[in-house]
Amino acid sequence: MNDFLIFGGTTEGRLLAEYCDKNKISCVVSSATEYGGSLLPRSEYVRAEIGRKDRSEIAGFILSRGFSAVFDATHPYAVEAGRNISGACIDTDTPYYRVVRDPSPECKEALYFDSAAEAAEFAEKQTGDIFIATGSKELSLFCHGNMPLRCTVRVLPDEKILRECEAAGFKRVIGGKGPFGFEENCAHFKGCDIIITKESGAAGGFDEKRRAAAAVGARLFIIRRPREKGLTISQAYELLSRLSGKE
Numbered sequence: 001m002n003d004f005l006i007f008g009g010t011t012e013g014r015l016l017a018e019y020c021d022k023n024k025i026s027c028v029v030s031s032a033t034e035y036g037g038s039l040l041p042r043s044e045y046v047r048a049e050i051g052r053k054d055r056s057e058i059a060g061f062i063l064s065r066g067f068s069a070v071f072d073a074t075h076p077y078a079v080e081a082g083r084n085i086s087g088a089c090i091d092t093d094t095p096y097y098r099v100v101r102d103p104s105p106e107c108k109e110a111l112y113f114d115s116a117a118e119a120a121e122f123a124e125k126q127t128g129d130i131f132i133a134t135g136s137k138e139l140s141l142f143c144h145g146n147m148p149l150r151c152t153v154r155v156l157p158d159e160k161i162l163r164e165c166e167a168a169g170f171k172r173v174i175g176g177k178g179p180f181g182f183e184e185n186c187a188h189f190k191g192c193d194i195i196i197t198k199e200s201g202a203a204g205g206f207d208e209k210r211r212a213a214a215a216v217g218a219r220l221f222i223i224r225r226p227r228e229k230g231l232t233i234s235q236a237y238e239l240l241s242r243l244s245g246k247e
Contacts, residue, residue, distance in 0.1 A: 003026045003069070003243070003244055004020070004027040004068065004240065004243070005065070005070045006029045006071045007085055008029045008040075008073050009032050009033065011203035012203060012233055013029060013073040015233055016099070016236060016240070017040045018041055020045055020046055020240065021041040023240075023241065023244075026045050027045065027046055027047075028067070029048055030048075030049040031050055032050075032052045034050055036050075039177075055088050056091075058088035062092045068095070069097065069243055070094055070097070071236060072085045072086065072097065072099060072230075073236075076200070076201075076225045076226060076228070077225065097230070097231055097236065098228065099230055099233060100230035101225075102201055102202060104200070104201050104202075107210055107222060109214065109220065110220040111221050111222070112222050113224065115223065119196050119221050119223050120138070120141035120142050122221070123194055123221060126219075127193070128192070128193025129150050129151070129194070130150050130151045130152070130193070130195075131151070131152045131189050131195045132152070133195060133198075133209060134197060134198050135155060136153075136155040136165070139153060143168050148170045148171070151172070152173075153172070153173050154188060156177060157176060178204065178205055179200075179204055179205025180208060181205070181208055185205075185212030186215050189212050189216045192218050194218060195213045195218045196221045198225065199223065201225075
């Protein structure tokens, strides 16, 4: 039996996996993509589970492996995934712990939006070229009219995602795994007038993106993070140690 199930694919998920490895805590880390799984430590204590699961599939996986607790360290914007995970824990009567990112400081020079759709609609009415640093899931919002020709997109270096970008008409595509540093962002943002990003916090390299946008003279459009409660990464470490008896 594996004591804990961690849903990752994020910096926090990788850090929890590394903590389990270091402290000899048995866990399975579920990542939606092969790429996310490749970033996990290779260890007898950490095993990767690759692929997306819906609520019933997650519940079945929990029951089949007998996990004693679930740590949800999915991306702050992965709302549907979070609902499926928490719902599966309710269905299986399994303790559920949400791991959240520290909030980013308010960026006074930026424009904030409550959704990617709002940001895309507003950006379309502006002049100039657009850099999309929100990942691949919301790219369909930028596919109508001549928007693909105005946009540079940055996505994971996954062949399927890159092919989808090409099929959607995006000519300028950067494949890479963040978080990106200040100089990398400056190089990527150069020539763009608007940068659209998420409020991703320190783990997502938010400050580096903010500073780079200012350095190249681009306007910054920020999609607000869903507000939620949960454990910080340090609190999650402490709880893992306590639950596993490693204190």
